[in-house]
Amino acid sequence: MAEVLRPEKLEMSNDTSSLASPELLHVLAVDDSMVDRKFIERLLRVSSCKVTVVDSATRALQYLGLDGENSSVGFEDLKINLIMTDYSMPGMTGYELLKKIKESSAFREIPVVIMSSENILPRIDRCLEEGAEDFLLKPVKLADVKRLRDSLMKAEDVAFENLMYKRELEANDVYSQLKRAKI
Amino acid sequence: MQRQVALIKQSLFDQGYLDEQFMALEELQDDANPNFVEEVSALYFKDSARLINNIDQALERGSFDFNRLDSYMHQFKGSSTSIGANKVKAECTMFRDYCRAGNAEGCLRTFQQLKKEHSTLRKKLEHYFQLARQAGPKETARRPK
Numbered sequence: 001m002a003e004v005l006r007p008e009k010l011e012m013s014n015d016t017s018s019l020a021s022p023e024l025l026h027v028l029a030v031d032d033s034m035v036d037r038k039f040i041e042r043l044l045r046v047s048s049c050k051v052t053v054v055d056s057a058t059r060a061l062q063y064l065g066l067d068g069e070n071s072s073v074g075f076e077d078l079k080i081n082l083i084m085t086d087y088s089m090p091g092m093t094g095y096e097l098l099k100k101i102k103e104s105s106a107f108r109e110i111p112v113v114i115m116s117s118e119n120i121l122p123r124i125d126r127c128l129e130e131g132a133e134d135f136l137l138k139p140v141k142l143a144d145v146k147r148l149r150d151s152l153m154k155a156e157d158v159a160f161e162n163l164m165y166k167r168e169l170e171a172n173d174v175y176s177q178l179k180r181a182k183i
Numbered sequence: 184m185q186r187q188v189a190l191i192k193q194s195l196f197d198q199g200y201l202d203e204q205f206m207a208l209e210e211l212q213d214d215a216n217p218n219f220v221e222e223v224s225a226l227y228f229k230d231s232a233r234l235i236n237n238i239d240q241a242l243e244r245g246s247f248d249f250n251r252l253d254s255y256m257h258q259f260k261g262s263s264t265s266i267g268a269n270k271v272k273a274e275c276t277m278f279r280d281y282c283r284a285g286n287a288e289g290c291l292r293t294f295q296q297l298k299k300e301h302s303t304l305r306k307k308l309e310h311y312f313q314l315a316r317q318a319g320p321k322e323t324a325r326r327p328k
Contacts, residue, residue, distance in 0.1 A: 034262075035223060035261075035266060039208070042216070139264055
């Protein structure tokens, strides 16, 4: 008789989504300008996102637990869906922050968007080559933020559907086995 | 009263003190956040006062560190752009051009002009926000027709 796969052996996780909460994307925004921080925070809230704003790349790394001061313990539950960072910042630039994020195994999958007041093509190319999701010219438009949000929500939907489909396949597999075993 | 507020706002746009970014900020206001633009404006003037002070001190020292001055002005231009301060932004651009040309005289002259524009804008916006508050929050939270 064929061995029946017990449900526990199927890795069926309850974590159906990487969203911070059922509806909200959690965005980490990084900018050294007070005015721009207030502006981007408002743009994101109006777009129904949960927002965390920090004033430097260093603080962003601290928040993510990538500053070397902490191990990655305790940061696994941190759900960030998008990082938006200014390019020109004193100390560490947005470009350097982008590189650090892409080097990290925990956070490299998170889309990173660069914002800049300067339309410099080599800069844009460099950021995109390093894996930036998008490059936005300041002042950022509400339409830009909504577009980002929509495409991320869509990606979440696709991921969710894929997971549901996978579960369906697994459930069908169990059913087939049960049938074969004539239970 | 509300018509007066609308007229004042329109003239700020017509005279080039403000550009469409200011309108974009107003679009973000709602009944739950009726003072958003005024709050951003207050932040801007606090931040730019600091920058003006830094630049004043740098210029007073007499040694023209054009890189440093350009860096301050980059910040100034950035926040001026974010609030829609059109004339101030233009002066920032001119100042940076003089920095890159290493033209100390041009920098000094432009900076005086910039401080004037900045001060004028602050007074006009203070007046505008004061009237807008008196007129009633609901009317000012919408774009000009």
